[in-house]
Amino acid sequence: MEMLIKRFRQKDRLALSKLITMVENNSPFMLEIMKAIEPMAGNAYVLGVTGPPGAGKSTLVDKLIRTFRHEGQKVGVLCVDPSSIFSGGAFLGDRVRMEWAYRDDGVYLRSLATRGALGGLAPRTSEIIKILDAFGVDIIIVETVGVGQMESDIIRYSDTKIVVSVPGLGDEMQALKAGILEIADIFVVNKADLQGAQDVADDLQMMLYLRKDSDWTPEIVLTEAQSERGILDLYQAIQRHRDYLSQSGRGELQTKRRREQTCHYAIQEVLKNYMEKSFGEIEEVRNIFEVVREGSLNPYKAADEVLKIIFNSKKTLMEGD
Ligand SMILES: Nc1nc2c(ncn2[C@@H]2O[C@H](COP(=O)(O)OP(=O)(O)OP(=O)(O)O)[C@@H](O)[C@H]2O)c(=O)[nH]1
Ligand SMILES: [Mg+2]
Known part of the structure; x- marks a missing residue:
C-alpha cells in the first residue's frame, strides 16, 4: 500500500x-x-458534462480535451456510463476517435462501470475525481448520461455543470425542463448543423426566465462538435463561469461544503464497516438476529437492541423513541 x-x-x-x-x-x-x-488534492477544476444518449457528449469532450491540452493543461476524463466512451455501445467508435488521447501522457482516460442497472450510479466518482486531482491533473471532465439520478450526483462534484441537448428531442426537452434546468451552468445545443438547433436555444432562453434566485445566468452555446464549430465559445463560457465562481465566492463556498461532506462521508463509511464487523463478531448480536429470523422479535426493536450493544449505550439510539 x-x-x-x-x-x-x-x-x-x-x-x-x-x-x-x-x-x-x-x-x-x-x-x-x-x-x-x-x-x-485541491487544485483540479471539474467539469460535468451530461445529456441524453447520443447527444454528442463524447465528441464534445474529445474537442474540449484538445483545447485544454493546447493550453498546456493536464486533463483527466471519467466516463460514467455503460454506453459511453470506453465501454458498451459506443466503445469502438470512441476508442478509435480517442486514440490520440491514449497516446498523450497529459491525458488520463477512464470509464467507470455503473453498478446496478437502475439509477446507473457509478460508485465512488467523487473519490476517483480526488485521486486524479491529487495526481496533478488540472482539469477533470466527467461525462454522464443524463437520466434521473445522475443530476444530483453531478451537482455534488462538478464546478461547472454543462448540459448538452440536441435538436429533435421532444420528450427529452420535457425532462430538461423538469430537472436539468436547475443544475446547468452552461447549456450546449450540439448538432447545430441540424435543423431546429436555434429553436432549442430559444426554448432554453425562455425557460431561463423561470429560473429563480441565482446570480449566474446560464449561457447557451451552439456547437457542432464534429466539426469543432463553437468549441471555442464553449471554452470561453467555461472560463467565464470559472471566474464567476472564484470572484463571487461561490466556489469557496462549494469547497467548504465538500470538505464537510467528505468528513461526514468518511464517518459513515467507518461506521458501516464497524457495524458489519460487529454483526459477525459479537455473539449477543448474532443471537438477536437469529430470533429476528424466526419472527419472534420485532426487527425494529431488535435493531435498537443491537445498536445499544454495539455502541455500548443504555439509551435508545432510534429516532422518535
Ligand atoms: N450531425 C452531427 N452529429 C454529431 C455532432 N456531434 C456528434 N455527432 C455524432 O453523434 C453521434 C453520437 O456522438 P457521441 O459523442 O458518441 O455521443 P454521446 O452523447 O457521447 O453518446 P453516449 O455516450 O452513447 O450517450 C456520433 O455519431 C457523432 O459523430 C454534431 O455536431 N453534428
Ligand atoms: Mg459518450
Whole structure:
C-alpha cells in the first residue's frame, strides 16, 4: 500500500490506475488511500458534462480535451456510463476517435462501470475525481448520461455543470425542463448543423426566465462538435463561469461544503464497516438476529437492541423513541 502511494506521488500512471481500481472496487483500503492523497488534492477544476444518449457528449469532450491540452493543461476524463466512451455501445467508435488521447501522457482516460442497472450510479466518482486531482491533473471532465439520478450526483462534484441537448428531442426537452434546468451552468445545443438547433436555444432562453434566485445566468452555446464549430465559445463560457465562481465566492463556498461532506462521508463509511464487523463478531448480536429470523422479535426493536450493544449505550439510539 505504502509502495503504491509512493509510486503515485512519483506520478506513476500505473499506480494511479491501480488506486482508482481499488477505490472503484470498494477496497477495504479505500479510506486509507483517500486519507493519504488528500493533502495532494485541491487544485483540479471539474467539469460535468451530461445529456441524453447520443447527444454528442463524447465528441464534445474529445474537442474540449484538445483545447485544454493546447493550453498546456493536464486533463483527466471519467466516463460514467455503460454506453459511453470506453465501454458498451459506443466503445469502438470512441476508442478509435480517442486514440490520440491514449497516446498523450497529459491525458488520463477512464470509464467507470455503473453498478446496478437502475439509477446507473457509478460508485465512488467523487473519490476517483480526488485521486486524479491529487495526481496533478488540472482539469477533470466527467461525462454522464443524463437520466434521473445522475443530476444530483453531478451537482455534488462538478464546478461547472454543462448540459448538452440536441435538436429533435421532444420528450427529452420535457425532462430538461423538469430537472436539468436547475443544475446547468452552461447549456450546449450540439448538432447545430441540424435543423431546429436555434429553436432549442430559444426554448432554453425562455425557460431561463423561470429560473429563480441565482446570480449566474446560464449561457447557451451552439456547437457542432464534429466539426469543432463553437468549441471555442464553449471554452470561453467555461472560463467565464470559472471566474464567476472564484470572484463571487461561490466556489469557496462549494469547497467548504465538500470538505464537510467528505468528513461526514468518511464517518459513515467507518461506521458501516464497524457495524458489519460487529454483526459477525459479537455473539449477543448474532443471537438477536437469529430470533429476528424466526419472527419472534420485532426487527425494529431488535435493531435498537443491537445498536445499544454495539455502541455500548443504555439509551435508545432510534429516532422518535
Ligand atoms: N450531425 C452531427 N452529429 C454529431 C455532432 N456531434 C456528434 N455527432 C455524432 O453523434 C453521434 C453520437 O456522438 P457521441 O459523442 O458518441 O455521443 P454521446 O452523447 O457521447 O453518446 P453516449 O455516450 O452513447 O450517450 C456520433 O455519431 C457523432 O459523430 C454534431 O455536431 N453534428
Ligand atoms: Mg459518450
